[in-house]
Amino acid sequence: xxxxxxxxxxxxxxxxxxxxxxxxxxxxxxxxxxxxxxxxxxxxxxxxxxxxxxxxxxxxxxxxxxxxxxxxxxxxxxxxxxxxxxxxxxxxxxxxxxxxxxxxxxxxxxxxxxxxxxxxxxxxxxxxxxxxxxxxxxxxxxxxxxxxxxxxxxxxxx
Amino acid sequence: xxxxxxxxxxxxxxxxxxxxxxxxxxxxxxxxxxxxxxxxxxxxxxxxxxxxxxxxxxxxxxxxxxxxxxxxxxxxxxxxxxxxxxxxxxxxxxxxxxxxxxxxxxxxxxxxxxxxxxxxxxxxxxxxxxxxxxxxxxxxxxxxxxxxxxxxxxxxxxx
Numbered sequence: 136x137x138x139x140x141x142x143x144x145x146x147x148x149x150x151x152x153x154x155x156x157x158x159x160x161x162x163x164x165x166x167x168x169x170x171x172x173x174x175x176x177x178x179x180x181x182x183x184x185x186x187x188x189x190x191x192x193x194x195x196x197x198x199x200x201x202x203x204x205x206x207x208x209x210x211x212x213x214x215x216x217x218x219x220x221x222x223x224x225x226x227x228x229x230x231x232x233x234x235x236x237x238x239x240x241x242x243x244x245x246x247x248x249x250x251x252x253x254x255x256x257x258x259x260x261x262x263x264x265x266x267x268x269x270x271x272x273x274x275x276x277x278x279x280x281x282x283x284x285x286x287x288x289x290x291x292x293x
Numbered sequence: 294x295x296x297x298x299x300x301x302x303x304x305x306x307x308x309x310x311x312x313x314x315x316x317x318x319x320x321x322x323x324x325x326x327x328x329x330x331x332x333x334x335x336x337x338x339x340x341x342x343x344x345x346x347x348x349x350x351x352x353x354x355x356x357x358x359x360x361x362x363x364x365x366x367x368x369x370x371x372x373x374x375x376x377x378x379x380x381x382x383x384x385x386x387x388x389x390x391x392x393x394x395x396x397x398x399x400x401x402x403x404x405x406x407x408x409x410x411x412x413x414x415x416x417x418x419x420x421x422x423x424x425x426x427x428x429x430x431x432x433x434x435x436x437x438x439x440x441x442x443x444x445x446x447x448x449x450x451x452x
Contacts, residue, residue: 213427213444213445213446213447214425214426214427214447216446216447216448216449217447217448220448246441246442247434247441247442248434248439248441248442248443248444248445249426249434251446251449252444256449256450257448257449
């Protein structure tokens with residue numbers, strides 16, 4: 136039996152891709168890596184007022200092995216950087232990273248011996264949510280942008 | 294006045310004593326810190342049973358200061374409700390002073406912090422190692438001659 140010519144099934148495969156993307160974007164298991172004051176805003180988003188569960192992301196897992204999206208919430212120092220890298224490496228594919236707050240995006244107003252100038256120097260980042268701290272609406276906007284990105288990308292099935 | 298009493302009690306240790314508004318300050322020779330600390334804690338007249346704070350200062354750009362570093366102790370008496378600041382100047386060529394961790398156990402982490410940030414060595418400290426920075430870090434970041442944005446990352450680029 137030779138190889139299957141997938142081009143004959145292009146309709147089927149794109150629809151499958153869309154279906155998996157739809158399933159993945161509405162079942163985000165997040166790992167909140169909360170280090171600083173942005174955590175308050177994250178809690179506000181997660182609680183009833185803004186309710187991140189409406190977007191299918193209401194289930195934080197506190198083990199990186201069970202999470203899809205790493206939320207890095209708050210300033211990351213050079214002492215903490217190896218731990219963040221380790222947490223990222225422990226997550227299973229497919230995985231995404233959200234930089235929450237301006238400190239994780241660029242280092243923010245910190246320019247000193249202790250602070251990492253943006254977590255994208257250590258791990259790849261999919262969505263940046265700036266703000267000090269970002270408003271909950273801003274976070275939801277970032278989450279929806281992440282969902283768009285998940286929907287559009289090619290779905291690897293491992 | 295509290296500062297006058299202390300100065301007359303320890304004339305060989307205390308070099309200056311003053312009151313600024315409500316705060317009592319004494320400046321001492323660094324060799325005498327252990328003696329004066331245990332005496333201030335145990336003497337019922339002073340009864341300084343609480344070490345509220347201990348920190349270092351770097352006076353690198355202060356021309357009027359003969360010695361570069363200073364270690365400042367903030368003492369408080371819970372029963373007598375009075376407060377005292379002790380300043381101990383420390384020279385740059387030998388930045389060390391006796392530890393008071395055995396007088397007030399609270400000094401343990403404060404002294405580790407002062408060592409970590411300013412490089413002041415506390416002689417007789419039971420476990421003098423870095424408390425805030427990582428062991429691989431070179432130098433002492435709050436010294437005025439440490440470049441403020443010189444980073445020593447453990448992973449990732451030097452940005």
